[in-house]
Structure formats: C-alpha cells, structure tokens
Amino acid sequence: MGFDRETLREAVKTHGKVTRVVIAAIRGSSPREVGAAMLVWKGGQSGTIGGGTLEYQAAEAARVQQSPTRLSRHALGPDLGQCCGGAVTLLSEVYDLKSVEALDDTVIARPTAGGDMPLSVKRLLATARAQGIAPEPQLLDGWMIEPVHTPTRQLWIWGAGHVGRALVDVLSPLPDLAITWVDTAADRFPADIPAGVTVVPAANPADLVHHAPVQAEHLVLTYSHNLDLELCNRLLTHGFHFAGLIGSATKWARFRSRLAALGHSPAQIARITCPIGDPSLGKHPQMIAVGAAAQILRPARQNDLKKDQSA
Structure with missing residues (x-):
C-alpha cells in the first residue's frame, strides 16, 4: 500500500480538484488498513476506505471540504453503527494539478496541522533512505507519511x-x-x-x-x-x-x-x-x-x- 500519485494525477486532470481521503490511523478493528485511500470529486469517486457509513459520510464531507487539509476521527460502532467496533482517523487533502506535481516521487511526508518536521519523522525518513526500505504508511507526531506506490x-x-x-x-x-x-x-x-x-x-x-x-x-x-x-x-x-x-x-x-x-x-x-x-x-x-x-x-x-x- 502506498500513495498512488499517478492515479491521483489522472483524476485531477480529468475532474479538476480532487480530495484524497486516506486512513491515517486505526485503533481496534477497521474495514481497511492504514494507507487505504479513496479519491472524491464532484459527482464521483474511486477507490475505497472500506465502504459502509464511514465511506459515505467521508465522501460527502470531502465534496464540501473548504480547508486544504482535514483530520477527523470516527468511532465506527457508537458514531456510525458499523460492526467493526474500532476507530479510525481519516486525513482528507484537496489536490489540484500544481499540488500533485509538487509531491515527492519516493516518500510523501506532510503535516496534518502545520509545523516543522519533528525529529521522529526526520529519523524515520533518514533510516528508510539509508536502508533502501520504504516506510510503512503511518501518522507520526502529527505528520502523515506514505511511500509513493509503484507497481510491483x-x-x-x-x-x-x-x-x-x-x-x-x-x-x-x-x-x-x-x-x-x-x-x-x-x-x-x-x-x-x-x-x-x-x-x-x-x-x-x-x-x-x-x-x-x-x-x-x-x-x-x-x-x-x-x-x-x-x-x-x-x-x-x-x-x-x-x-x-x-x-x-x-x-x-x-x-x-x-x-x-x-x-x-x-x-x-x-x-x-x-x-x-x-x-x-x-x-x-x-x-x-x-x-x-x-x-x-x-x-x-x-x-x-x-x-x-x-x-
């Protein structure tokens, strides 16, 4: 699982602004894993974060999202009535062609609420580069980290x-x-x-x-x-x-x-x-x-x- 930059680029070229919704963190049971993502635009979407009420509400929120970045937390059982019973954190980001082209081509690390890159993120990225191993998708000290996906x-x-x-x-x-x-x-x-x-x-x-x-x-x-x-x-x-x-x-x-x-x-x-x-x-x-x-x-x-x- 990784950040599918090419699919995002094609979606932006076709539909204009696109909101990418990714599962940033999980606690307990969840319908999809960290890094699972969907793309949402006016009148359509692709990909899935697991379906059900969570996906429906996330897609509706993405279509009216005003801020470039939004972090939200959802209790699947009490809040949404889904049987998984866990909780997920979603990161929703609005992209246009300019912002897509500015993305890194190996690992995409960005803050969810602004601020300088913390030492923990710097260490993780340095270790990944030194070992030649892509880091796992994860939310670390307020930063979302995802390797760029390349087909295997x-x-x-x-x-x-x-x-x-x-x-x-x-x-x-x-x-x-x-x-x-x-x-x-x-x-x-x-x-x-x-x-x-x-x-x-x-x-x-x-x-x-x-x-x-x-x-x-x-x-x-x-x-x-x-x-x-x-x-x-x-x-x-x-x-x-x-x-x-x-x-x-x-x-x-x-x-x-x-x-x-x-x-x-x-x-x-x-x-x-x-x-x-x-x-x-x-x-x-x-x-x-x-x-x-x-x-x-x-x-x-x-x-x-x-x-x-x-x-």
Missing part, C-alpha cells in the same frame, strides 16, 4: 477482444499491476482506457515481445491462432515469469506439437499455462476473465498448474 508486477495482455477487455476491466483497478495492452491496431481498443494501462497498437505484436521485462507476466488471447502461436514462440525464446494462453485442450495439443517443431523442449513448452482460467465457470468472456485473473493473482498456484500440464 508487469502484466502484458495480448489481445483487445471480448476477453482482453474483460480482463482489463477486472485487473486494472489493482494497484500492484502495471498493464501493457497490445493489439494490431488502435481501433481494436475501447475509447476509454483505465488509468495505469498502457495501450500499444502494433501491426506485428510479436515484434514487441523483446521489449517486455523477462520477469513480466503474459496473457495471450488474440483473435488469431497464428499470432497466438508466434507470441508463444517469441516468449519461450525471450523469457517470462508467467505466460498463459487462452484455448482448448485441442488447441494446446496442436501448439505443443508446433512449438516443439520450432525447437522448444517439452520442459520449456510446459512453462506456458493453457487453458487459462477455470473451465468450470463457462466460456462467457467475463467468466474467462474472472478465472484467469484469479489464476495470476495466486502465484503459488501457477507452479501446480505447470506441473499438472507436464505430467
């Missing part, structure tokens, strides 16, 4: 058809994924692209494989079996952390044979997971997307799937 996983989605679009809808809100979305032409993509998704039209998508980090994860689901095959061929040569291919058992049997003829060993070919998703959910694009999303979000399960295929 690179996901390449090859294909912008029905399943590709459903996958992007499901996965793009997740903060730890940086998604690169590839297809053969710009008109293959929808008009509205979610924040954090990089669209890359390419006449020959397979030529882009060598640009992907070797630790990237890939989902191959283009409109063409020939293109799918060439992507698998290039990925096996290039390297990857995970690669999943949409298709039936028959398609995968043919692909294994063709990939072997291209010089890939059975052990190499077995690194590709096919089919992706959960066949028991059905063939509806959203069902395939839900199953495939669950699959890549369980990294430990990937090894089991690969072993099953090579057995």
